[in-house]
Amino acid sequence: MANVSVAAEWQLLYNRYYRRPELYTMRWKNIDLSRNKVDCSPFGGPIAVIRDDSKIVQLYSESAVRKLRIFTSSGVLISDTVWKNPGGRLIGMSWTEDQTLICIVQDGTVYRYNIHAELIEPNVTLGKECFEQNVVECVFWGNGVVIQHELEVSTKQAIFVDSSISDTIRTCIVLGNPRAAMKVKNEFKVSEKRWYWLKVFALATIRDWEALEKFSKEKRPPIGYRPFVEACVDADEKGEALKYIPKLADLRERAEAYARIGMAKEAADAASQAKDGELLGRLKLTFQQNAAASSLFDTLRDRLSFQGVS
Known part of the structure; x- marks a missing residue:
């Protein structure tokens, strides 16, 4: 075999050369890192390995039982344990500075292990919001x-921890994600x-406004x-308001709504149909700068008085 030049091992990085010699071969066997979640403790500490349950993998000859395995930095097995923790899928894990392995699952529960794969009690939680939103x-x-919640991903915006259910629903709709809003409604049984x-x-x-009108026609609004x-x-x-004012069943509400958008005649007609002279008087004050409107309200109120309606 021809000799390989030592110089060929060096690579140029900007204005410096570096090389990456192989110190040793990992001693573990049949470990495919692409099929596992892996976290390495810094400074040559232990390595935690567990099959990634977010991926569909072929098991080959390995057991279907999922295990958390802890190796030395050279791939020698230190310990292992069957992973049977509740709380949903394992989202991530990491070693702390004191070599405690932190594992966070879908519902926000935090499991802690020592290097002997022994569970450290008690378990802790990241809070109610993580439990509810995943x-x-x-x-x-x-x-x-x-951590990032499911709603933060679907809406592409942070849902703050202290958000109420109502705030969360509003945020989802405003951000154009009605499906997420409906999910919150159903999960929390919003009326x-x-x-x-x-x-x-x-x-x-x-x-x-188009979506609002469509929403108003889905069924008779309970409000x-x-x-x-x-x-x-x-x-x-x-x-846009004019699309809904004629649908107001209460004539007094209809009159006041017309008045709010400056439609004096329509407001006067609705108040007159309601036979409410007092309302006509209040509406007149709204249009006191409009002589024609004031005259109309006076005429209709006088007519009601003549009919014996106050």
Whole structure:
């Protein structure tokens, strides 16, 4: 065999040369790192290996029982244990500075092991939010960890830990992820009335008037049409509000809604149909700068008085 030049082992990196000699061969057998979750303790410490349950792998001759195995840095098995912890899929693991192996599972439970693969009690949890929303990713650094919830991934925005259910639903809708919002609604058994209120004002926030109108037609809203009107008026969209004002069953509400968007005649007609002279008087004050409108309200109120209606 021809001799290999030592110089050929060196590689140029910017303006320096380096080489990577092989010190020893790992002594473990049949360990395919691509099929496992692996974490190495720093400074030549132990290596934790466990089959990655997020991947579909062929077992070949190995046991179907999933084991957490701990090796030395040269691949000698130190210890192993059957992984049978509840809480869903193993999301990530990492060694701490004192060589404690931290394992985080889907529901936010944290399991700790020593180098002898012995579980350290008690187990701890990352909190209610992780349990309810599921952990999908975690990144360790030193003795710290950053986790990401399922909703943070689906909405592409952080859902803060102290967010209420209502805030989370609104955020999902505003970020254009109605499926995630519906999932939260179903999981936490949010009432239909509350769901309608949240969705109406969330759609108005992003000014998705087409979606709002479609939502209003899915079925008769359990909250009525007044929130639809209020959401549109608050957004200064009088034209959109006009789609819902005629659907208000209460004539007094209809009159007040017309008045809010400056439609004096329609407001007066609705108040007159409700036979509410007091309402006509209040609405007149709303249009006191409009002489024609004031005259109309006076005429209709006088007509009701003549009919014996106050």
